[in-house]
Amino acid sequence: VPAVGSSGEGLDGDRAEPTATGRRLRISTRSGRIEVIAEERADVLIEKAGRTVTPEVDESDRLTITARSSPVVARVPLGTDVVVGSVSGRVELKGRLGACGVTTVSGRVEVDAVESFEGRSAAGRLKVGSCSGRLRVDTGTGRVSIGSCGDLAVSAVSARVEVDEATGSVQVRTVSGRILVGSTALVPRVRAETISGRVTIDLLATVAPVQRFASKSGSIRSEVPDAGDLDRGSVDARTISGSIRVRVRGD
Amino acid sequence: VATVSADIVTGTVAFTDIVGFTTFTAEEGDERALQVLSAQAAVVDQVLPPEARLVKELGDGLMMWFPDAATAVHTAISLQAALASPTVTDDFPLWLRMGLHAGEQRSRGSDLIGHDVNIASRIVDLAGPGEVLVSQATVDAAGDGISDLEVVEVGPVVVKGIPDPVWIHRVERWD
Numbered sequence: 473v474p475a476v477g478s479s480g481e482g483l484d485g486d487r488a489e490p491t492a493t494g495r496r497l498r499i500s501t502r503s504g505r506i507e508v509i510a511e512e513r514a515d516v517l518i519e520k521a522g523r524t525v526t527p528e529v530d531e532s533d534r535l536t537i538t539a540r541s542s543p544v545v546a547r548v549p550l551g552t553d554v555v556v557g558s559v560s561g562r563v564e565l566k567g568r569l570g571a572c573g574v575t576t577v578s579g580r581v582e583v584d585a586v587e588s589f590e591g592r593s594a595a596g597r598l599k600v601g602s603c604s605g606r607l608r609v610d611t612g613t614g615r616v617s618i619g620s621c622g623d624l625a626v627s628a629v630s631a632r633v634e635v636d637e638a639t640g641s642v643q644v645r646t647v648s649g650r651i652l653v654g655s656t657a658l659v660p661r662v663r664a665e666t667i668s669g670r671v672t673i674d675l676l677a678t679v680a681p682v683q684r685f686a687s688k689s690g691s692i693r694s695e696v697p698d699a700g701d702l703d704r705g706s707v708d709a710r711t712i713s714g715s716i717r718v719r720v721r722g723d
Numbered sequence: 724v725a726t727v728s729a730d731i732v733t734g735t736v737a738f739t740d741i742v743g744f745t746t747f748t749a750e751e752g753d754e755r756a757l758q759v760l761s762a763q764a765a766v767v768d769q770v771l772p773p774e775a776r777l778v779k780e781l782g783d784g785l786m787m788w789f790p791d792a793a794t795a796v797h798t799a800i801s802l803q804a805a806l807a808s809p810t811v812t813d814d815f816p817l818w819l820r821m822g823l824h825a826g827e828q829r830s831r832g833s834d835l836i837g838h839d840v841n842i843a844s845r846i847v848d849l850a851g852p853g854e855v856l857v858s859q860a861t862v863d864a865a866g867d868g869i870s871d872l873e874v875v876e877v878g879p880v881v882v883k884g885i886p887d888p889v890w891i892h893r894v895e896r897w898d
Contacts (some may be wrong), residue, residue: 488731496876498876498879498880498890500878500881502881511867538887538888555876555877555878555879556878556879557878557879557880557881557888559881572725573875573877574875574878575879575880575891589874590877590893592849592851592877592878594848594849597843599741610850610851610852610854620728627742627818627851629742629743638767645818645851645852645853647742647746648743654725665818666742667746667747667750667751668746673845709814710816711749712750712751712816713750715735
C-alpha cells in the first residue's frame with residue numbers, strides 16, 4: 473500500500489502545534505467528492521475512485537492529489553494541515569485537523585474540528601463544528617453555520633451566516649446578507665459593516681465596550697453599556713441602509 | 724488573408740471589483756455611485772507606480788498591468804490600505820477585492836488579452852471584500868520580493884481550458 477509520511481518525518485519543533493507528519497495535504501477536484509479523515513495514524517493513505525494512489529510530493533513536501541469527477545478519500549494523522557477545493561463536489565473534513573482551507577463554487581462543505589480555517593464559497597453550504605483558532609469565511613449566496621471559533625472574520629454578499637460562539641475578535645462584512653454572531657469574549661473587539669444587510673452581535677452581559685456607530689439611512693442599536701474605556705473592548709459598526717444590532721447574550 | 728500579430732508581454736495582471744457596487748447604486752443612486760468611482764480613481768492614481776498602467780475600466784472594476792510581480796502585489800496591498808483608511812471611507816464606503824496572476828499577455832492595441840489574463844479574471848471572482856488573492860505563479864514570480872507580507876494558501880481554482888487547478892493564495896500585511 474503506497475502510504476506516505478510515516479515515522480514523523482518533517483516534524484517541525486518550532487511550530488506551536490506541529491502536525492504528525494509536518495506535511496500539508498492538498499486535494500483538488502471538479503465534481504468529485506472529497507473526504508478527509510483525521511485519525512490516530514502516522515501515515516497518509518489516499519484513495520481515488522476506490523483505488524489507492526500515491527500523491528505528488530513537491531519541493532516544499534506538500535502532498536497533492538488532483539481529480540476531476542472521481543471521489544477522493546484521504547486518511548491522515550490527527551492535526552494534519554489540509555487545503556482542498558472543488559467546483560461542485562462535496563467536501564467533508566472529519567476528525568481533528570490542523571490549519572485547513574476549503575474553496576468551492578457550489579459544493580457543500582462540512583468540517584468537524586480544526587485549529588484554524590479559511591473557507592471560500594460562491595454558493596455552497598458551509599458548516600464548521602469547532603475551530604480553536606482563527607476562522608475566516610467568505611461566501612456569496614450560500615448558508616454558513618459555525619459552532620465555535622477563536623478570532624472570526626466573515627464576509628458575505630447575500631448569504632445567511634450564523635456563528636454560535638466566537639471567543640476572539642469579530643469582523644463581519646455583508647452586502648445584503650444576514651449575519652448572527654454570538655461572542656463570548658470578555659473584552660470584545662467587534663467590527664461590523666453592511667450595506668443593506670442585517671447584522672446581529674450578541675455579547676456577554678458583563679461587557680461594556682466603547683461603541684462607535686455610523687449609519688446613513690440604516691439602523692444601529694445597542695443594548696450593551698458603553699463604559700467609555702477602550703481597555704474594555706470596542707464595537708465599531710457601519711451601515712448605509714442596513715440594520716445592526718448589538719445585544720446581550722441570552723445565556 | 725489578414726494577418727493578426729500581437730506583441731507578447733510578460734508581467735502581472737491585476738483585476739479589481741467593488742463588492743456591493745450594484746446594491747449600493749440601487750440604494751444610493753447614480754450620482755453617489757459616480758462619486759465612489761471617482762474616489763477609487765483618485766486612490767489608484769496615488770498608488771499606481773509609474774512603470775505600471777491602468778489597462779482599462781470594466782464597469783466598477785479595473786484591469787491593471789505591472790511588469791514586476793512583487794510590485795503588483797505591494798501595490799494591491801497599498802490600494803486596499805488606502806481605500807480602508809478613515810479619510811477615504813466616507814467617499815468610498817464599499818470594499819474592493821483583487822485578483823492577480825503573473826504570466827504572458829498579448830497586446831491588442833492598448834488592451835491585453837490571453838489565457839493568463841483570463842486566469843487573473845477568474846481569481847478576483849473568489850476574493851472576498853478587502854482581499855487580495857494571487858496565483859501560485861504570482862507568488863513564484865515575486866519570490867523574496869513579498870517576504871514582508873503574509874501569504875496564505877487558500878485553495879485551488881479550476882479554470883476552463885487547463886487540466887490542472889490554479890492554486891491561489893491570500894496576501895496581506897502581517898498583523
